Amino acid sequence: MKNIMLAFLLFTSNLSFGASQSNESILPLNTINSYRCIYRELSWQPPHILEYGKKSFNFKSGARSPFLPADLRNPVCHDASRYGEYDSPLFPRLEERQSFVLWDNGCSLCGDRDLNGVVDLNDEVTREYQSRTGQNTQVELFFLFDWEELPKEARPQQSNKTLLGVVMLPFVSSFNQSHCPTIKDYYRNNPIYQIVGDLVGIDTEGLWMAQSELQVSTRGEFLVDNLLIREGELKKVWFYFERGIHVRPDRMTSASKTIHFYYPFDFNDPYTRKPNQMMYTIRHPAEVGINTGINIGLIPPDKRFACIPKL
Numbered sequence: 001m002k003n004i005m006l007a008f009l010l011f012t013s014n015l016s017f018g019a020s021q022s023n024e025s026i027l028p029l030n031t032i033n034s035y036r037c038i039y040r041e042l043s044w045q046p047p048h049i050l051e052y053g054k055k056s057f058n059f060k061s062g063a064r065s066p067f068l069p070a071d072l073r074n075p076v077c078h079d080a081s082r083y084g085e086y087d088s089p090l091f092p093r094l095e096e097r098q099s100f101v102l103w104d105n106g107c108s109l110c111g112d113r114d115l116n117g118v119v120d121l122n123d124e125v126t127r128e129y130q131s132r133t134g135q136n137t138q139v140e141l142f143f144l145f146d147w148e149e150l151p152k153e154a155r156p157q158q159s160n161k162t163l164l165g166v167v168m169l170p171f172v173s174s175f176n177q178s179h180c181p182t183i184k185d186y187y188r189n190n191p192i193y194q195i196v197g198d199l200v201g202i203d204t205e206g207l208w209m210a211q212s213e214l215q216v217s218t219r220g221e222f223l224v225d226n227l228l229i230r231e232g233e234l235k236k237v238w239f240y241f242e243r244g245i246h247v248r249p250d251r252m253t254s255a256s257k258t259i260h261f262y263y264p265f266d267f268n269d270p271y272t273r274k275p276n277q278m279m280y281t282i283r284h285p286a287e288v289g290i291n292t293g294i295n296i297g298l299i300p301p302d303k304r305f306a307c308i309p310k311l
Helices: 120-133 191-200 231-237
Strands: 002-004 029-044 047-060 097-103 137-139 142-148 161-168 204-212 226-230 240-242 245-247 260-263 278-283 306-309
Touching (some): 029 161, 047 142, 047 161, 097 306, 120 137, 120 142, 120 191, 204 260, 231 260
Parallel strands (some): 002 137
Antiparallel strands (some): 142 161, 161 306, 204 226, 204 278, 240 245, 260 278
């Protein structure tokens, strides 16, 4: 049986469709928060604390904030100057913010009730696609997505990841351009777009990963931050550097140039690096050995690795 993965080369069909025009989500949504932890050098002769790096983590909004064991002093993920050295679930996370939205994995179609190894949403898409086209094709479009919710030091014997929700594969055109569908696409004469529209019903946007510059301590310890960023924010701050100037990418150069941004974001002045900012570079998780659980096939040219509900 043929399997449709990443490259939904946008074929045409004269089949009817029934996508909603309301831009209201049919599947339940969940907001994902991000926060950062500070990595420090601790010395007692003489006593001092030196910060040398930061890493980003994510958790579901409304869930209990991840917190560190009482005996762990490095890294620190809360405001130690205000609350003291020891963490607590009562304390807000450092630089906590709402970052993006996913489909909630608690929905009735977001599990694997028939135990066939495929998210039930994909079974629904496959059945509908075969019914509309008569093609014996297995469609695998939706995936459960997990990510680090707290530092590895907090769970040295267990995974530090948590299930955040459900994401969708990007679409790639015959011109090798990646895309996340919107309501307008659901009304094209294309069975896959139509079926996705019937299930999703809202605009989607891309999700990217970016890596920070190398952060190194005076003792030679180093770390790299992996930051998740949605399309709506990325396109306000992204650039490539050419001939000594910051250049805003377009559709073509975003797929052919090395894309950067400064973080924390300054949307009013994105191309001037501030003292508190690091430079990040867009990377596809698969390029740097990170397993997202998403069966990607080919890497999209602009390195987006998923489509998510538009915030």
